[in-house]
Amino acid sequence: MPRPHVRAWFDRLFDLLPPVTSLGAALAVASILLIVMNANVGEAYLALAAGAFGTENATAETLVKAIPVLFIAIGICVAFRASVINIGGEGQMIAGAVAGVTIAIAFGGRLPPLLVIVLSLLAGFAAGAVYGGIAGFLKAYFNVNEILSTIMLNQVAVQMMNFLLNGPLLDPTEVGTNHIPKTARILNELQLPRLTIGWFDGVEVFARTRLHYGLILAILLAVVVYVLLWHTPIGYRIRAVGFNDRASRYAGINVRRQVVLAMCLAGGCAGLAGVVQVLGLQYRLQTDGSPAGFTANAGFNGIVAALFGGLNPFGAIPASIFFGGLLVGAQNMQRDIGVPASLITAVNGIIVIFAVSSQVFVQRRRQRRRNIEINPPTTASSPEAAAATRKAQA
């Protein structure tokens, strides 16, 4: 039977569909926009690709942009698996960054550097967890819609950060001047080391780029969260609650507690995104006062990356890198072709729309396919034997 094989192959191809189609559709729409703007479409995309992955440095920048997105995406996997729609990555990331940088500045030079780094990461995780936990708690115990509460908490976080950076946490050297809202710089010894990858023959990749160890931390976190979700009782409960809260209650699972826990974990991951951004890249907390001044929208891009990665922490890794590439490439496109980088923001949004709708499409198809899927027949008992005995008896 050759046909079933062809079909199985075709179906596997179809599983890749949500990412591929939504990407294709988004690029098609972007092409139209480019044409309207009188730009050469081919050239624009080339510039985009070259900007993202064309050189060693471009690739490194793409990865640098992907790091916070990945942290957020991993957390989103947990929240969404529990059926909690966490839109609060931005706020949780800010909460984590504020806590982390405060610890780093307060204890820097007084304690061993490694200890301070660890404390700072823990503080960031804890702050993000508490901040996410608020929305989880409101949902679990007061039935407050988490989409609304997390979006509002994002605003609160931005205002808090602006207040702190203009007052208590303001860099002492900036006081009194027409200052930029930023904290003091953290000590060199507290900075996450730059990441270079030794290739064969002593060639080193990513030397002299801004790529830092945050990437390794993020990948480790992906492994931890993957194990948590699919290999521990905690993850079992979170997924159970996400699928069916009635059966979870029946099973003796405290549903409310899982909702809070999932939000705490998601917030914690986002908090880590914030600390790592400070310790690994900016070396201080700094903003231009706008909502995305510090986060660069990682809190939202992380949601897209998580959905794109199938709500699986490992899937989130390539997805985040892809979105990092879009962000970096867009700037290059703007520089080379003069197309505004905000076009890519639009493309981002379009991808979300297509990703979600093609997900629905594929689910429908998968359902229909369940009927066509060919598998070797296994059950083969013999009802006709029974019929024969029955006839014999008659």
Add this chain to the structure above:
Amino acid sequence: MTENGRRIDTLEMRGIVKRFPGVLAVDHLDFDVQAGEIHALLGENGAGKSTLMKMLYGLYQPDEGSILINGRETRIRSPQDAIAQGVGMVHQHFMLVPSLTVTENTALGIPSKWQLDLKSIARGLDELSEKYNLKVNPNLPIWQLSVGEQQRVEILRALYKGAALLILDEPTAVLTPQEVDDLFRILHRMTDDGRSIIFISHKLHEVLSISQRITVLRAGRRVDTIPTTAATKPLLAEMMVGRPVVFEYARRATQVSSERLRLDRVSALSNRGELGLKEVSLTLHGGEITGVAGVSGNGQSELAQVIAGLRAIKSGTITLDDTDVTGKSPRQRHEAGISYIPEERMLDGAIKEFTVAENYILQDHARPPFNRGGLLNLRAIREACERAVKDYEIKTPTTDTPIKSLSGGNIQKLILARELSRSPRLLIAAQPTRGVDVGATEYIHRRLLEERANGTAILLISEDLDEIFALSDRIAVMYEGRIVGVLPRESVTLRQVGQMMAGAAMDAV
């Protein structure tokens, strides 16, 4: 004959094959229906009955074989297509939108023209309802209707769309005996009209009383098709299962131990916010089966949930083994030895998206050996589940199969296996054999009696009086949220229980 002039004189399925991952659900099967006929389809859980019918209704496409309507080969690509060809189906699980009215639910499936004429639909429904004596008010929202009424809505809807052939997949599983009689009257009226009906049920007496022909399936194949006049209960059971089935059980006398559970004037609200349970007092003993009889909706579900800790109580106390468990969580009660086979197995008893193995550890996922140092011991889980699958003869390709692709009876067996795996002190079994085939029913009954012999206290809630009488030591009758009487089985008759279920006082019967 039918409204839109569609008529199905014969419908034939030839050499139908349907495969699912790891399962040959339907295997070169022939089947046919004639106009004016009620053709019953029998078979064990997972025999392929629903799958076969879903192919007729366009939900699945056959891998091989052909469907002929009035002698002409056709393809049924979708339910819309099926309806267009005069085939209607009422599913095992109803598919109505609770917040919409009967009329609106009917309008949902109708290919949209520019404007929806709800008034004319309502009028059409009224006429049909009159004609077949369905007693449905098209203007009521679904959530206000009883299960029996909802089913009549499903039938009405199919008729309105011009069904000349109606498939009923286990229509009686959720009906009271009275409602079953009503349904049968309606079905006869339909066949008098030249429509044909395919009737699926696990209840042999129903099949014997309503059908003209019976087809028995096993493991996706047809065992035989026989005229109902040539069929008897034991014969059908043996055709289905492949061995003689026992309908009467030898119930050995057991040592009834001391009091196990005591409910003292327990009251609780129902989902509708009324008092669903009114000052119910009841004691259960180890080694004893207490059957709860009653028309559904008279407080039985609330009673089970209250004991399991899933429904808050307004007043009263619950004592298990001399300890007050009134304020204890479901988990604590589970740990204290209360097991519960819930009535709504797909809503409460299992997580559809989880695998068979994941469902097997629903309560015990955090306990050894499944939890080893904070990690799930996947191997121990698989082994335990495989043992249960073997012991209980659960039909599943693997333990990693999503449970939603198992047939209803097999899901029920897994839940039973899970709840009995830890030798409970008290077992609440709510409708344990609803939708379960005769072989599995026998098996479940035997397991319940074994548990009784082991000294477990069992509360058996069932709408099937035969089941209650076959298993119970004592029978409690519920009516309007109260227990109107608890009687030893020997001292009551079926008729007396039936009267009490209808509200007659105990001393009046």
